[in-house]
Amino acid sequence: MKTTISKIKSMKGREKISMLTAYDCSTAKYMDEAGIDIILIGDSMGMVVLGYKNTLSVTVEDIMRHTGAVARGAGNALIVADLPANSYDSNETAALNAESLIKSGADNVKIENEPEIAKFLVENKIDVMGHVGITPQTVTDFKVQGKEKETANKIIKMAKDLEEAGCYCIVLEGIPLDLGKRITEALKVPTIGIGAGPYCDGQVLVVNDMLGLYDAFTPKFVKKYAHLAEDMKKAFKDYVKDVKEEKFPEDKHCFH
Ligand code: KIV
Numbered sequence: 001m002k003t004t005i006s007k008i009k010s011m012k013g014r015e016k017i018s019m020l021t022a023y024d025c026s027t028a029k030y031m032d033e034a035g036i037d038i039i040l041i042g043d044s045m046g047m048v049v050l051g052y053k054n055t056l057s058v059t060v061e062d063i064m065r066h067t068g069a070v071a072r073g074a075g076n077a078l079i080v081a082d083l084p085a086n087s088y089d090s091n092e093t094a095a096l097n098a099e100s101l102i103k104s105g106a107d108n109v110k111i112e113n114e115p116e117i118a119k120f121l122v123e124n125k126i127d128v129m130g131h132v133g134i135t136p137q138t139v140t141d142f143k144v145q146g147k148e149k150e151t152a153n154k155i156i157k158m159a160k161d162l163e164e165a166g167c168y169c170i171v172l173e174g175i176p177l178d179l180g181k182r183i184t185e186a187l188k189v190p191t192i193g194i195g196a197g198p199y200c201d202g203q204v205l206v207v208n209d210m211l212g213l214y215d216a217f218t219p220k221f222v223k224k225y226a227h228l229a230e231d232m233k234k235a236f237k238d239y240v241k242d243v244k245e246e247k248f249p250e251d252k253h254c255f256h
Contacts, residue, residue, distance in 0.1 A: 003037055003078040005108070005127055005168045011037075012190040017169075017202025019192050020210070023049050023066045027207060028073030036077050038192075040110065040204065041067045043082040043137070047216075048208035055136045058084040060097045064104040071105025080129050081106035085137040091120040098126045110171065112137050115161035122166030130162030133196065134174030144195070146175040152182075159183045159191075171204060172196035174221075195221030 011017050019038035022028040023045045031039055041063055043055040050062065060083075067081045081101040088094035094117045098109045108127035111117060112135035118128045132155050133145045146152040156179075159170050169190045172180050177197025184191045184199050193200030205222060208214035212227040242248035 002076055005078065008037065008078060009168055009189060012188075012201045017190055017192055019202055019204035021045075021204070021206045021208075022070050022074075023207075025069045025073035028070040028077075031207075032074035032077050036074075037202070038204075039070055039074055039077045039079055041070050041079070041081045041106065042110075042206065043084045044206045044208075046084075048206060048214045056085045058082075060084060060087050060100060064100055067101055067104040067106050079105060079107045080110050081108075082110050088114060088117050091117060094121055095124050095126065102126065108168075113158055113162075115158070115165040118162055118167050119165035128165075128167050129169045129171065130159070130165075130167035131171040131173065132158045132162065133172050142174070144174050144176060146179045152176075152179050155179065156183055156186060159187060163187050163189050172200055195219060 008017060017037050019040060020031055020036055021040045021042040021044055022031055023041060028039055043058040043063065045062065045066060046052040046055040046058040050058070052058070063081050063084055067079070071079055081104070083094065083097055083101070087097040088111055094111070098121055101109055108129065109121070110129040110131055112131045118130060121128050134142060136142070139145070146155045155175060159172070162170055167189065169192060170187065172183060172191050172193045174195040177199065180191065180193050180196035181199035184201060190201035192202040192204050194204045206214070209218060209222040210225050212224040213229050215229045218224070239248070
């Protein structure tokens with residue numbers, strides 16, 4: 001059955017919410033079959049799929065194409081598409097771009113900070129997931145945020161403002177676990193943590209990180225559930241060797 005926003009909201013305090021990023025159809029299909037609640041077409045694709053140094057070069061068109069692929073693979077999960085950097089500089093741009101992502105297959109969109117934009121989108125019937133803490137589209141240093149009282153209070157206020165603006169759920173990224181707990185307790189809507197500790201209402205990871213597929217850098221908060229980079233390297237080496245040594249194709253791979 002298709003996961004709805006009311007289902008996600010009702011899970012707070014009752015059942016943890018599982019969320020992963022995906023960028024292609026097959027991965028989304030397997031996640032869906034595993035029972036994932038939410039799939040995010042994250043602008044993390046800039047680094048883990050498109051080979052950029054950060055998320056800033058990702059375009060709305062990039063997210064649209066990959067959202068279509070994910071939507072064709074996943075029938076049940078709630079599908080959330082990131083509005084990428086510079087795509088929600090004004091209310092009107094945000095609404096136009098969000099509509100394009102929804103036409104591509106997203107159920108709703110995610111933005112970083114910006115409660116005023118979130119409010120405008122929600123008033124225009126576009127559901128919004130918020131994102132605070134480490135917000136890769138604007139932070140210059142990727143260190144844990146909110147360790148000091150002042151920055152912690154700013155993050156709490158931003159999360160509350162996003163809730164007030166109508167966001168149905170808030171991602172907390174890269175903050176101390178006690179701050180994750182405080183925000184989760186302070187909000188009526190669910191929080192989904194990435195590097196924000198166990199007290200959040202749900203957890204999200206970048207799929208390439210949890211599959212061990214992105215080996216440029218692994219943050220402390222990532223748990224690797226597979227080591228696909230190693231498997232791929234071995235498979236490619238074995239294939240090259242087989243071709244060179246004329247061990248592939250065998251007769252069973254040939255048409256007669
Ligand atoms: O782009 C992304 O993958 C994200 C997650 C880290 C939440 O925003």
